[in-house]
Amino acid sequence: MIVRKFRPTDLKRVYEIENMSFDQSYGIQIFQQLYEMGIGFLVAEENDYVIGYVMFWLKYENQGHIISIAVDKDYRRNGYGTQLLAKAIGILFLITDTIYLEVRASNTGAIEFYKRFHFKQDRIVPGYYESGEDAVVLYLKSKGPISSN
């Protein structure tokens, strides 16, 4: 498996993965626009086949933010999500010391997944999603630069 930068030719496949993963889709144009805006956009690939993706950026100047992460449902629990999130975190921690994300309160699988990375709960945002569901805001703080001493 490799994790590499998204390419425009991945768009259809990424959209397919998003569609099978979320009830509400961003839509293919939003992916294209986010990519053109220069967000962090990585895919996990196995034998030239895209298995999952992660999108991330810096919000409000210096706050890292995971926009979206998803893995093809037929390939979950095989470590692809971990590889993608680890890479995104590694890149964001080069430029910021805190990463936030929102997750549906009912998405207990994803919350477990984030807890494995030591994300902590920041707050609940009532009715954050269009469906009226609450969001759980999670954050991860960098342990800071590694001292050479």
Ligand SMILES: CC(C)(COP(=O)(O)OP(=O)(O)OC[C@H]1O[C@@H](n2cnc3c(N)ncnc32)[C@H](O)[C@@H]1OP(=O)(O)O)[C@@H](O)C(=O)NCCC(=O)NCCS
């Ligand atoms: C969340 C998601 C990206 C995880 O991807 P993945 O490739 O399955 O994750 P990994 O295989 O790296 O999982 C690592 C660990 O996280 C935890 N975990 C992952 N999915 C879990 C689930 N559904 N339930 C409980 N724990 C889970 C487990 O501890 C797992 O280790 P294990 O398989 O050895 O028990 C994937 O489930 C997904 O695409 N979900 C739908 C989209 C989504 O909800 N995205 C997040 C929105 S905020």
